[in-house]
Amino acid sequence: MSFLVPLVVLVPLLGSAAALITGRRPRLQSILSIVALGVVVVISLVLLVVVDTQGAIAVQVGGWEAPYGITLVVDRLAALMLSISSIVLLAVFVFSVGQGQADGDGEAPVSIYNPTYLILATGVFNAFIAGDLFNLYVGFEILLVASYVLITLGGTEQRIRAGVVYIVVSLVSSVLFLASIGMIYGALGTVNIADIAQRMDTIPADVQTIIHVMLLTAFGIKAAIFPLSFWLPDSYPTAPAPVTAVFAGLLTKVGVYAIIRTETVLFVESNVNVYLLIIALLTMVVGILGAVAQADIKRLLSFTLVSHIGYMIFGIALGTVEGLAATIYYVVHHITVQTTLFLGAGLIERRGGTASITRLGGLLKAAPIIAVLFFIPALNLGGIPPFSGFIGKVALFEAGARLDDPLVYVLIGAGALTSLLTLYALMRAWNLAFWRPKADVEDHESPFTEHLEEAPHRVAVQQKRTNPRTMVGATAGMVLVSLVLTFAAGPLYGVAERAAGRVYGSNEYVQLVFPSGEGETQTETSSPAPTPAGGPADEGSAP
Amino acid sequence: MSVSLVLIVVMAALYACGVFLLLERSMTRVLLGFLLVGNATNILILIMSGRRGAAPIVDGQAPPVDFADPLPQAFVLTAIVITFGISAFMLALIYRSWRLAQADTVADDVEDLEIGRRGVPAEEEDSQGDGDDESGGESEFGDRAEAAVPADATHRVAPDDPGAPASARPRSTPTDESENA
Numbered sequence: 001m002s003f004l005v006p007l008v009v010l011v012p013l014l015g016s017a018a019a020l021i022t023g024r025r026p027r028l029q030s031i032l033s034i035v036a037l038g039v040v041v042v043i044s045l046v047l048l049v050v051v052d053t054q055g056a057i058a059v060q061v062g063g064w065e066a067p068y069g070i071t072l073v074v075d076r077l078a079a080l081m082l083s084i085s086s087i088v089l090l091a092v093f094v095f096s097v098g099q100g101q102a103d104g105d106g107e108a109p110v111s112i113y114n115p116t117y118l119i120l121a122t123g124v125f126n127a128f129i130a131g132d133l134f135n136l137y138v139g140f141e142i143l144l145v146a147s148y149v150l151i152t153l154g155g156t157e158q159r160i161r162a163g164v165v166y167i168v169v170s171l172v173s174s175v176l177f178l179a180s181i182g183m184i185y186g187a188l189g190t191v192n193i194a195d196i197a198q199r200m201d202t203i204p205a206d207v208q209t210i211i212h213v214m215l216l217t218a219f220g221i222k223a224a225i226f227p228l229s230f231w232l233p234d235s236y237p238t239a240p241a242p243v244t245a246v247f248a249g250l251l252t253k254v255g256v257y258a259i260i261r262t263e264t265v266l267f268v269e270s271n272v273n274v275y276l277l278i279i280a281l282l283t284m285v286v287g288i289l290g291a292v293a294q295a296d297i298k299r300l301l302s303f304t305l306v307s308h309i310g311y312m313i314f315g316i317a318l319g320t321v322e323g324l325a326a327t328i329y330y331v332v333h334h335i336t337v338q339t340t341l342f343l344g345a346g347l348i349e350r351r352g353g354t355a356s357i358t359r360l361g362g363l364l365k366a367a368p369i370i371a372v373l374f375f376i377p378a379l380n381l382g383g384i385p386p387f388s389g390f391i392g393k394v395a396l397f398e399a400g401a402r403l404d405d406p407l408v409y410v411l412i413g414a415g416a417l418t419s420l421l422t423l424y425a426l427m428r429a430w431n432l433a434f435w436r437p438k439a440d441v442e443d444h445e446s447p448f449t450e451h452l453e454e455a456p457h458r459v460a461v462q463q464k465r466t467n468p469r470t471m472v473g474a475t476a477g478m479v480l481v482s483l484v485l486t487f488a489a490g491p492l493y494g495v496a497e498r499a500a501g502r503v504y505g506s507n508e509y510v511q512l513v514f515p516s517g518e519g520e521t522q523t524e525t526s527s528p529a530p531t532p533a534g535g536p537a538d539e540g541s542a543p
Numbered sequence: 544m545s546v547s548l549v550l551i552v553v554m555a556a557l558y559a560c561g562v563f564l565l566l567e568r569s570m571t572r573v574l575l576g577f578l579l580v581g582n583a584t585n586i587l588i589l590i591m592s593g594r595r596g597a598a599p600i601v602d603g604q605a606p607p608v609d610f611a612d613p614l615p616q617a618f619v620l621t622a623i624v625i626t627f628g629i630s631a632f633m634l635a636l637i638y639r640s641w642r643l644a645q646a647d648t649v650a651d652d653v654e655d656l657e658i659g660r661r662g663v664p665a666e667e668e669d670s671q672g673d674g675d676d677e678s679g680g681e682s683e684f685g686d687r688a689e690a691a692v693p694a695d696a697t698h699r700v701a702p703d704d705p706g707a708p709a710s711a712r713p714r715s716t717p718t719d720e721s722e723n724a
Contacts, residue, residue, distance in 0.1 A: 141625045157643045161650040171577050179584045186591030
């Protein structure tokens, strides 16, 4: 099944080329793009099943052996991320096609949007299956350059302003990442992740720490963890609704995925876990306090996005298999729910003419379907049982409580508080936008809203538009996916647990890439069964 | 591993100048800063590639031991291409920004400005017909909060304020200026 692995990157890339050629025929272009993304969804799901039953797959592209060539690795973690991200990308694309048909070409030229969107998908998929750091860097660059185009789409003044901030911050992070790749190559003579993991013990601890912190900083900017997160709530809300949705769902999670790989494969015996725990605490609390003060739904959601990255960092920083399993489940849950909420916000903005909850009202009567479509993921994000958010948070807290560490208990408390505040912020938004009668909107005074931060430079009421069936359908589909995550939580959590068990400790990963000793192997391999301890990895890690 | 001191000094100088320029307000300088930082990183990779050696061409003449490490050069090439692409995009962005606002500076975060202006009477801000990008400009926070930004800072950046409309100025000015120049 290893031939499927490169297709994950190739199909959207070729789809993008096809979309570029058919730029003058929007209908054909959209169909081609949907087909490309649909094919990737199928491939990803097949890969997930294959990898979960038969073990991970490593592909040496072009037949060049592992430390020299480009390695692609699909283990359970990568396959899970591929599956959920391809589903999200497809759903958001259907949503944007609906929006494009309804609004015409003015605001977001489809001929540009579709190819760029597919390039973004290429970058995301490439980052997930990259087996060496430089390929990961290239994946990041592909998705970032596509995101630069998408965030400044249409070139209006506000988008250019927000886009410049986003672009400059991303550039700094990319340069930092590239510099740390250079340092790693200088120190270890390789960029292959498995090879780095083998040789990491041979270099002094201080050099390890420098490289570790540089990588974490670069990934931290992309994942928007606390001190590096302030670009996100500023730049995301200005983009078109589908773009914001896919950015919120996927781009930060690519950073989280890279952090997971860093912490579990590259630096197994990590000494930064305490700092990561503190950062996770600050990310959660500072993020959610920002969300509580927002009146604009898109800004509010951007802040909850930052805040919930804290949960994932918390799980990673625990440094246990249980913590990682909970993180993986949480990432999958959060990708789905955050995207759904942003799509819902897009529907609300169109229907109500504004995204500000101080001006919205009476939407429950006007649009009961949107009310339900926003209500379910809102409860889900807030962690109300039985939804997947509750399962993920309980799993995280349980994994933390096993460590029996005072700092971890503080984090569990902060996590519970963050969850409650998320629920408060989202329910207030829902109450004001949907529950409140239209007549109350003028001169509405409430102690809960008087400190709200109105997004400046936003018109009072835009043109109200109805939502075409495609957009509502895509959002409903995403809600359905989040419900599936809830109902299928048992098997899914099993996959997450097995993924975490395999990822943790670099042994499995290293043996996957170097099946029998270093480098001297066949070009394409799949390792069906876990090899007994004392394999080549142990030899390699001996100084 | 012996390393050329010249390369290290050049890298350090490029990083220093690049970071300095990145922190500037003008977008052109930010772009130049990015180019410098990118090239500094390329030199860093070159330094990290170890000793100098023969061209890594397998022709049976030079023994492979004498070869220079070709992999970092491939990295640098890739990085140069990426930097090139991003620079082109940034130039387009700068041009667009200049067309819109006739300023190539990084605009203020409206949110920050608004927080800074609390207590200051809401400025008269023209609105422009550009979809959802225009502002009411009114602050609903009245004068309860103190101004977080000194008044002179607000004034200094006022010309670059994104609220300041492009449409209020004559569209033809860019071409006029370029003709004069």
